[in-house]
Amino acid sequence: MTIHGSCLCGEIEYQIHDQLGPIIFCHCQRCRKSSGSAFVTSTEILRSNFEVTKGQDRIKKFDNPGKVDRFFCSHCGSQLYSQRATTPLIMRVRLGTLDDTIDTKVSSHIYVGSKAEWYDILDDATQHQERP
Numbered sequence: 001m002t003i004h005g006s007c008l009c010g011e012i013e014y015q016i017h018d019q020l021g022p023i024i025f026c027h028c029q030r031c032r033k034s035s036g037s038a039f040v041t042s043t044e045i046l047r048s049n050f051e052v053t054k055g056q057d058r059i060k061k062f063d064n065p066g067k068v069d070r071f072f073c074s075h076c077g078s079q080l081y082s083q084r085a086t087t088p089l090i091m092r093v094r095l096g097t098l099d100d101t102i103d104t105k106v107s108s109h110i111y112v113g114s115k116a117e118w119y120d121i122l123d124d125a126t127q128h129q130e131r132p
């Protein structure tokens with residue numbers, strides 16, 4: 001199967017040639033800062049199943065050596081995916097950038113121990129204080 005996605009301004013388009021993994025809500029402070037919201041929603045896929053079909057040169061990386069590198073559109077700022085140097089075959093795609101409809105729901109919440117106090121988790125998905 002192929003799932004399509006793009007950034008806010010539309011200059012970057014991508015395709016995922018795979019099923020999506022479990023949907024994770026990350027409540028850590030870094031994800032909150034980077035998204036400007038209560039959490040970042042992403043799913044793990046194989047790097048080899050991700051294809052940028054438009055605007056590769058628009059993708060910028062926020063380097064964070066030894067931790068998570070975050071990739072975003074240099075024009076509109078949309079976060080597209082993140083990657084860890086320690087697991088180069090895997091990437092975490094930001095689900096808010098999908099253009100296709102999917103039928104999966106949130107699987108788990110991570111870093112609940114540092115979530116925003118102004119946000120209450122109201123679903124029944126598994127909660128982890130940090131990364132399981």
Ligand SMILES: [Zn+2]
Binds near residue numbers: 075
């Ligand atoms: Zn953009």
Ligand SMILES: [Zn+2]
Binds near residue numbers: 027
């Ligand atoms: Zn996080």
